[in-house]
Amino acid sequence: MSNSQLFLKPGFVRAPLQNGVGRYVCQLQRIVFKFCKNHGSSRGMREFIEQDLVDFAKENPGVVVYLKPRRHRGPVVVAEYLNGDRVWMSVNNKSQSEITKWIEVLRTQAGDVSATRLRKYQYTDYPSVQGPWTPFTFKDPSLNTAKLPDPKYGANNRLGETATEKLRKMFEQQKLSEKSTE
Template sequence: MPRLPHRLPPTIPVKKSILVSRPANGHEVFIPQIRKLVFEYCDAWSSSANLRRYIFNHVESLARENPHVEVVVKERPSKHPIVRGFYLNNRDKVIGLKEFDVNQIQNKVQLLLDASGHKIVPLKRKTVVSTAESARGIWSGFHVQEPYRI
């Protein structure tokens, strides 16, 4: 059996820059799906009081933290307060903020910021997708070429 040499042959040093993976096809890029937030409130109704407080104290910092989101504050007379999120897939989500606390409003706004705008699909049951045609309607023995015999 041949003996292995005690020393390995000298190797070419590997640069660290070669070992680093490069982003390809958007692996390191995250595109937020929300494009616009619209806060709608009534100036007179008490159900909008907490939203008015939220707008006064937090909306400016929200807009600074999320420069990709257009933030619109709109008065909506004689209606309960809502916040609408508009997404890149041309869908929108509306959340009613009637009698919500400021912290609850922050949570709902964060929910809209994190959402994708897609429809909610049930995870329990998978939808049935058929590739072949199937019979439709109620079967009747009178509608076949050879009648059904008992």
């Protein structure tokens, strides 16, 4: 383990609530916009609030939006997620379009995954040098250039007739039996 991971919380990477299997659940629960009403570094944040905030709130009804004006402080966006993570982002001297892009990033992510030391579900003292097993691990390499179906590689010739051929014969026999009964 490297020293950079000593103070990170350990965790597993998994899809939150199996998101995307059924319906999509936005992981962003609450977003707080902290800004100064007259400070120059908050100009982009004020423009975002005046022009884009109402549209953002309409498009994301499951996200609670708070506005918190503060005197003589830089603009900050705090995002809180369903898994309990809080992401704090300074948007000091950013333009309205940059803030819009960063809000979209916060809306689509599932918390601060980069601040998690990744752990595996499996552990071994002796990891494989050869890599993971796949269905093609022990296959003959000449299969890569072969034109299939090839009797050399398939067992189709040993099976006799195919299911399609059997169905055709049964259909022909049925037709012949119907003609003979007429």
